[in-house]
Amino acid sequence: MSHAGPLPDHGGHYGRFGGRFAPEALIAALDEVEAEWEKAKNDPAYQAELAALLKDYTGRPSALSEARNFSEHCGGARVLLKREDLNHTGSHKINNVLGQALLTRRMGKTRVIAETGAGQHGVATATACALLGLECVIYMGEEDTRRQALNVARMRMLGAEVVPVTIGSRTLKDAINEAFRDWVANVDRTHYLFGTVAGPHPFPKLVRDLHFVVGEEARAQVLERVGRLPDAVAACVGGGSNAMAVFAAFIPDESVALYGFEAGGDGADTPRTAASITAGSPGVFHGARTFVLQDEFGQTLPSHSISAGLDYPAVGPEHAYLADTGRASYEPITDAEAMEAFRLLCRTEGIIPAIESAHALAGARKLGERLGPDAVILVNLSGRGDKDVDTAAAYFGLVDTEGQA
Amino acid sequence: MTATTLQTKLAEAREAGRAALIGYLPAGFPDPDSSVRVIQAMVEGGCDVIEVGLPYSDPMMDGPTIQRAADRALAAGTTTEDVFRVVEATAATGAAAVVMSYWNPIERYGVERFAANLAKAGGAGVITPDLIPEEAGAWTAASEASGLDRIFLVAPSSTDRRLAMTTAACSGFVYAASLMGVTGTRTQVADTAATLVRRTREVTRESGLPVCVGLGISTAAQAAEVAAYADGVIVGAGFCQRILDAPDLETGLTAVRSFAEELAGGVRDR
Numbered sequence: 170m171s172h173a174g175p176l177p178d179h180g181g182h183y184g185r186f187g188g189r190f191a192p193e194a195l196i197a198a199l200d201e202v203e204a205e206w207e208k209a210k211n212d213p214a215y216q217a218e219l220a221a222l223l224k225d226y227t228g229r230p231s232a233l234s235e236a237r238n239f240s241e242h243c244g245g246a247r248v249l250l251k252r253e254d255l256n257h258t259g260s261h262k263i264n265n266v267l268g269q270a271l272l273t274r275r276m277g278k279t280r281v282i283a284e285t286g287a288g289q290h291g292v293a294t295a296t297a298c299a300l301l302g303l304e305c306v307i308y309m310g311e312e313d314t315r316r317q318a319l320n321v322a323r324m325r326m327l328g329a330e331v332v333p334v335t336i337g338s339r340t341l342k343d344a345i346n347e348a349f350r351d352w353v354a355n356v357d358r359t360h361y362l363f364g365t366v367a368g369p370h371p372f373p374k375l376v377r378d379l380h381f382v383v384g385e386e387a388r389a390q391v392l393e394r395v396g397r398l399p400d401a402v403a404a405c406v407g408g409g410s411n412a413m414a415v416f417a418a419f420i421p422d423e424s425v426a427l428y429g430f431e432a433g434g435d436g437a438d439t440p441r442t443a444a445s446i447t448a449g450s451p452g453v454f455h456g457a458r459t460f461v462l463q464d465e466f467g468q469t470l471p472s473h474s475i476s477a478g479l480d481y482p483a484v485g486p487e488h489a490y491l492a493d494t495g496r497a498s499y500e501p502i503t504d505a506e507a508m509e510a511f512r513l514l515c516r517t518e519g520i521i522p523a524i525e526s527a528h529a530l531a532g533a534r535k536l537g538e539r540l541g542p543d544a545v546i547l548v549n550l551s552g553r554g555d556k557d558v559d560t561a562a563a564y565f566g567l568v569d570t571e572g573q574a
Numbered sequence: 575m576t577a578t579t580l581q582t583k584l585a586e587a588r589e590a591g592r593a594a595l596i597g598y599l600p601a602g603f604p605d606p607d608s609s610v611r612v613i614q615a616m617v618e619g620g621c622d623v624i625e626v627g628l629p630y631s632d633p634m635m636d637g638p639t640i641q642r643a644a645d646r647a648l649a650a651g652t653t654t655e656d657v658f659r660v661v662e663a664t665a666a667t668g669a670a671a672v673v674m675s676y677w678n679p680i681e682r683y684g685v686e687r688f689a690a691n692l693a694k695a696g697g698a699g700v701i702t703p704d705l706i707p708e709e710a711g712a713w714t715a716a717s718e719a720s721g722l723d724r725i726f727l728v729a730p731s732s733t734d735r736r737l738a739m740t741t742a743a744c745s746g747f748v749y750a751a752s753l754m755g756v757t758g759t760r761t762q763v764a765d766t767a768a769t770l771v772r773r774t775r776e777v778t779r780e781s782g783l784p785v786c787v788g789l790g791i792s793t794a795a796q797a798a799e800v801a802a803y804a805d806g807v808i809v810g811a812g813f814c815q816r817i818l819d820a821p822d823l824e825t826g827l828t829a830v831r832s833f834a835e836e837l838a839g840g841v842r843d844r
Contacts, residue, residue: 193729194727357754456704
C-alpha cells in the first residue's frame with residue numbers, strides 16, 4: 170500500500186521543497202520515526218494489524234458514489250465522490266492516525282500529542298488513543314476552541330486533554346508551534362502525531378504513505394465503474410493530506426489531471442485568504458521549504474478561510490513540488506463558491522459535506538464546465554459536514570441570532 | 575582569515591580563566607530605540623557578547639517569555655532592517671554582536687544579502703536554531719564570503735556522529751542546548767548540560783571550538799555552575815523578563831544592568 174513514487178530524496182526533499190528545518194534536539198526523534206516507519210511498512214504483522222483496523226474499525230474501503238444530480242451543476246460531467254466522509258470519525262484523517270498510533274506503540278512511547286484546527290484530526294487522534302490506550306494531549310488555538318466547541322467536547326469525551334493555545338494568532342499554526350514545544354521537552358515518551366503532509370521530513374512522506382489507500386481504492390473503483398481512468402481528480406488543499414491521499418496513486422497516470430483547490434477566502438488577491446500556492450511565495454515554515462503566506466521580511470501572514478481545516482498559511486512540500494513541476498494544478502475557491510457548492514450537494518445528493526470538501530466540489534463544478542459532459546471527475550469528499558452545521562446555518566441565515574430554528 | 579570579534583571575545587575570556595557572558599535580547603524589544611538602550615545596559619553590566627534576536631512570528635523553540643518579547647518587538651514594527659541597526663549599535667558598545675534568527679526571515683531577505691548587510695553592520699555571526707548543517711549549503715557559502723561565524727546547535731539528543739558533523743560546520747562557538755526543551759528560566763541547571771559539554775569536547779579536542787551553553791540559565795549561581803565546564807554562558811529569558819516586569823524603561827534598564835552584573839560575577843566564580 171505504500172509504494173508512492175521515488176520522492177522524497179534521502180533528506181526528505183521534493184525538488185527544491187521539503188527537507189528538515191527543525192531544531193537539532195528533534196532530529197533524533199525525526200530519525201527514529203523515519204526508521205520505524207521503514208521497518209513497519211515492510212513488517213507483515215504491522216500491515217495486517219493496520220489493515221484490520223482500516224477494515225473493521227474505520228469501515229474501509231470507503232464507497233464511491235456517483236453524484237448524478239450534482240453533475241447537472243458541473244457542466245454535465247460525471248462526478249464520482251470518494252466517500253471519506255463515511256469513515257469512522259467522519260473524515261480521511263483516521264487513516265493516518267491509526268497508522269501513526271500503531272507506530273507510537275512500536276516505538277515504545279506511551280503519550281501522543283497532536284495539533285488540530287477544525288478538530289477533525291484532534292478527534293481522530295483522541296479516538297485512536299482511546300482504542301490503543303495511549304495518553305493524548307491535543308493543542309488547539311483558543312480561537313478555534315471557541316469556533317469548534319463541539320469537537321472540544323468530543324475530544325474530552327474520548328479521554329484527551331485539550332490545551333487551548335493563547336499565543337500568536339491563536340489558530341492552527343500556533344497550535345503546531347506549541348505541539349513542537351511540547352515534543353522537544355517530552356520526546357522520550359511522546360510521539361507527535363502530525364496530521365497533515367507538512368512539517369519536517371519524514372512527516373510529509375509518512376502521512377502520504379498512510380493515506381495512499383484512498384487513491385489506490387478510488388483508482389480501482391473508478392476503473393471498475395466507468396471502465397477507464399478519470400480525466401481529473403479534485404481535492405481541497407489546506408496542509409494537503411486529503412489531496413495527497415487521492416493524488417498519490419494517480420501521479421504515474423499522465424492522462425489524469427490533478428487539481429488542488431485552495432481556500433481563497435474572500436479572494437486569493439485579497440489579504441483574507443489561505444491560498445498559499447496561489448498567493449504565497451517559497452519559504453521555510455513548520456520545518457519544510459514550501460509555499461508560505463508571508464510578508465517581505467518572512468513574517469508569516471495571518472490566513473483566512475471560512476473552513477477552519479484549510480485556514481493554514483502554508484502547504485505540504487510535495488504539493489509545492491507538484492505545482493512547481495506542473496504535474497498538479499492549484500486554484501483558489503472563495504468562501505462564497507465553497508458555500509454554494511456545500512448547499513448544492515446537500516440539496517441535490519442528500520450529503521452534507523465538510524466545508525473543506527466543499528472547496529473540492531466547487532472546483533469540480535469549474536472543471537466540469539471546462540471539460541464538458543464526456544469528462545469523468547473524481548472528487549475526494551474528505552469529510553462530513555456535521556461539525557459545520559453551525560457555521561453553515563449562520564451563513565445561510567437558517568437560524569435567528571439566538572440560534573433558534 | 576582574521577578572527578571575528580566573537581572569536582576575540584571568547585579567546586579573551588578563556589585567557590582570563592573565565593567563561594564569557596552572552597546575553598540575548600530580541601531587536602526591537604520593547605521597541606527599536608529602547609532595545610539599543612537595553613543592550614547597552616547589558617554590556618555595561620558585563621555581557622561580552624550580545625545575541626541580537628530577529629523577532630519572528632513563529633518562534634518554535636522559544637518559551638512564553640521570549641515569545642512575548644518577540645511579539646512586542648513585532649508589534650512595535652521591527653523589521654530585518656532594524657535588526658541591522660541594533661547590531662550596529664551593539665557593535666559600537668565594544669561587545670561582539672551576533673544575530674539569533676529562525677531561518678525563514680534570512681532566506682526571505684536573501685541569504686547573501688543578509689550576510690553582507692550583517693557584516694557591514696559589524697555583526698560577527700549568526701545563531702540558527704532551526705537550521706541544521708545538512709540544509710545550510712547556501713548559508714555556509716554566504717557566511718564564508720562575508721566572514722561571519724556560523725553557530726549551529728547541539729542537543730542532549732544529538733548522536734556522537736551528529737556532534738562531530740555539527741561542530742565541524744560551526745565557527746565561533748557551538749551552542750549547546752542544556753536540556754530538551756524551549757527557552758525560559760528553570761529552577762536548576764539540567765544535569766544533561768555537563769554531559770553534553772563533555773561529549774562535545776570529545777569531538778572538538780582538535781579544533782578547540784568553544785562550547786557555550788544556553789537554555790534555562792537565569793541566576794548567578796547557575797552561571798557559575800555552567801562556567802565551570804563551558805566557555806560561555808548564554809542568558810536570554812531572564813533579561814526579557816526584567817523588561818516585561820518593569821513599570822517603565824528606566825527601571826527596566828537598572829534591573830537589566832544589575833542582573834548582568836550578577837551573572838558577570840557568576841561566570842568569574844567558576
